[in-house]
Amino acid sequence: MSSALPKAARRGLADEAADLVRAAIFSGHFPPGAPLREVELAERLGVSRGSVREGLARLEHEGLVRGGWHRGTTVIRVTAEDAQEVYALRAALDRLAATTARRAATAEQLSALDRLVAEMAAEIAEGGDAPRLVALDIAFHDQIYAAAGNGRLTSAWEAIRSQVHLFQLRRVDVAYDHYRARVVDEHRELAALLRSGDIRTLARRAEEHVESARRSLLAGLPTAP
Amino acid sequence: MSSALPKAARRGLADEAADLVRAAIFSGHFPPGAPLREVELAERLGVSRGSVREGLARLEHEGLVRGGWHRGTTVIRVTAEDAQEVYALRAALDRLAATTARRAATAEQLSALDRLVAEMAAEIAEGGDAPRLVALDIAFHDQIYAAAGNGRLTSAWEAIRSQVHLFQLRRVDVAYDHYRARVVDEHRELAALLRSGDIRTLARRAEEHVESARRSLLAGLPTAP
DNA sequence: CGATCTTTCAATGTCAACATTAGGACAAGA
DNA sequence: TCTTGTCCTAATGTTGACATTGAAAGATCG
Incomplete structure (x- = not known):
């Protein structure tokens, strides 16, 4: 359906x-x-x-x-400036996607989010393959955009999706422990807010989720050429 | 130019x-x-x-x-749903562009905005050619995105720019008086806020500017096939 | 020896012909 | 009359060859 x-x-x-x-x-x-x-x-x-x-x-x-x-x-090369641009845009898009999905998401779509969080937790329990975790991370956000049901918004996300994917792969290279320690909790909170959260809180947390990723990547980026 | x-x-x-x-x-x-x-x-x-x-x-x-x-x-066909999608996304993008430009814009870029507003006023004084007014409107927002200096954000804008242009042309067809009466004032206010306005006020007004356009178009759209 | 102009060439931009397909016209059957 | 299956055609998908160009190698001059 x-x-x-x-x-x-x-x-x-x-x-x-x-x-x-x-x-x-x-x-x-x-x-x-x-x-x-x-x-x-x-x-x-x-x-x-x-x-x-x-x-x-x-x-x-x-x-x-x-x-x-x-x-x-x-x-493309992954410079600090590129990361700034992509994550700034992503924060705005994720904010809109989350607030829109808060109203439009179906029960089935919300369940899919929970399922992805469970898969992340299982993956970590089994050792935690970094590329697979990143793939699940991206898939989680894909699902939010799908739930929002705005085709143009999804297109805008797809225009930076591959870059985000590449950046996140780089991020787990430079700060895997930080990533591994927070992925499940942060996404579980987003899923909960999407099901029954205050719109303003949801908007703020969606932005902070991206901000967290940005800092994590930038912390390890400028030193490496 | x-x-x-x-x-x-x-x-x-x-x-x-x-x-x-x-x-x-x-x-x-x-x-x-x-x-x-x-x-x-x-x-x-x-x-x-x-x-x-x-x-x-x-x-x-x-x-x-x-x-x-x-x-x-x-x-593409201009349906009400399409307009909803495009304007919702545009509101998020314009908000980010405005707040970013508030910090990054140069004096020259701010002057360019004033110049465009002046051109709008002159155009109305000379009779007011609708397509030309819309072109100036779009150019005004182009300038804001350019001032923001975020390449990815500009790309996202360009992905809906032509649609917005098409929708605005349709809008002046169905509600020219409403458009003509507000264009100059709304854009002049945005230019002023970009020069020396509060960030929160600017963000809110940028969104409301898009919301105003959306309502104006939708009011005349559903009746026409 | 350094700078500038010329040449060269590998890689991209452009083109016209061939292969494939979606959608409709048409006819046979229930 | 409505459905279903076949065929046909116009339009797109794909391809290899030809034309153009940017940049580096080489030559010439001060």
């Missing part, structure tokens, strides 16, 4: 290529600053340059890569 | 095509729901289908058109 079951959306090669390259960036195969040559990717992925080009354009709109006229495409 | 002069960035045919099609949509040549066929546009603009395709992808990321797999591209 929320999102109908027939997710049989048939996609083109461009989306496929974008997914593959995005995964390669997250896995570290393409480090920050690495050039993404169209011909090379086309050969490696077994598709034409046109499709690769379209896929790269999509990644560019996600902010994961940057490109200029006749100057190629490269993976 | 709208933005800084260093606009010498050499662009490709895709951008050119996107600009042309966007202007055609604003002018009413392509009404809401109209299909945008690649071959037809390629012939009329004198470029290849590839460039048109890339340009249409850009317009899709601006939210001006919608497209599906093998289902072509069509101009």
